[in-house]
Amino acid sequence: MRVVLTGASGFLGWHTRLRAHAQGQHDVVAVTRENWADLSALVGSADAVVHVAGVNRGSDDEVERGNIALAEDVAAAVRAAGHPVRVVYANSIQDGNGTPYGTGKAAAASALTALRAEGHAVVDVRLPNIFGEHGRPRYNSFVATFVHAVAAGESPEVADRPVELLHVQDAAQALLDAVTTDAERLDPRGTEVGVQEVLDLLHEFEASYSTGEFPDLSTPFRIALFNTYRAALFPQRYPVLLQPHSDARGTFVETVRSRGGEGQSSISTTVPGVTRGEHYHLTKIERFAVVQGRATIALRRMFHDEVVEFAVSGEAPCAVDMPTGWAHNITNTGDDVLLTQFWSHELFRPDAPDTFPHPVAQEAGA
Structure with a gap:
């Protein structure tokens, strides 16, 4: 299938594009800020749109309205295509939680799911907190913030609480699964951990890996977190x-x-x-x-x-x-x-x- 991927140069978009490239099942057309003006033309020749582009930071109005405006652009491009286009929306478990981000994501979901009445399949993928390689500190997730702090020899303060974390490659797989699923909603699940536990693991990794030794990699979560950590060290700490x-x-x-x-x-x-x-x-x-x-x-x-x-x-x-x-x-x-x-x-x-x-x-x- 020919798939338009919005936000392709961002954190989740890059990982989704990478996974799609590895699997080789779809022809992915990358849409970023640089070619957003071409969205309608690109969607016109596509079978599906995976809408990942979003606004995570800014004023309350910028975050709320920004996410709505992006979804409205996608919806307009789908309507102009002249043929059925499947839409996969990278939503969040924060949808509708009363925050500017949650309100914006909920309104964006409404703008896209309205396309179902016009003959377009729409899949709402509700993602928990995602983390992974090349996340931006103080932007993509607290994990990225912790990773860069520990790599710099710092120990950030922690307000401990349980959190559900999903590695970004698993999130990307959920989005790609949605391209062919019959379901209207997917809820991929992550790993339940404590915020302090994440920081403790990163300190464990640093103590081990700073000597060239690999830490305990006995669970999928440890592997995913360690890959996230060492990505922040490259290339400065090598060889x-x-x-x-x-x-x-x-x-x-x-x-x-x-x-x-x-x-x-x-x-x-x-x-x-x-x-x-x-x-x-x-x-x-x-x-x-x-x-x-x-x-x-x-x-x-x-x-x-x-x-x-x-x-x-x-x-x-x-x-x-x-x-x-x-x-x-x-x-x-x-x-x-x-x-x-x-x-x-x-x-x-x-x-x-x-x-x-x-x-x-x-x-x-x-």
């Missing part, structure tokens, strides 16, 4: 320096230390001039450690231009951990065979490899 221990026999280097969960290690040899990788992951935590030879590790965040490169060598052992949603590769830049150890936090499963081919050297938007 991770490894400590060689040498004597007359040679050198010993510990490349991976992990406190819990699965884990799988492998080694590869690469001849000069050859590149390995050229893929990205949605969940997998992966470490590259060069133990012999010279190489360049290159990474690019999906749908962005900038390429981050690390020149690494077995003479100064170090490791680079691949952030999720970043295409990455490793190229032998030396004159001899390159020896690399690869480690991932989970066992390789052929039926669910979480590895999606994509080149690092490619223009943004692809």
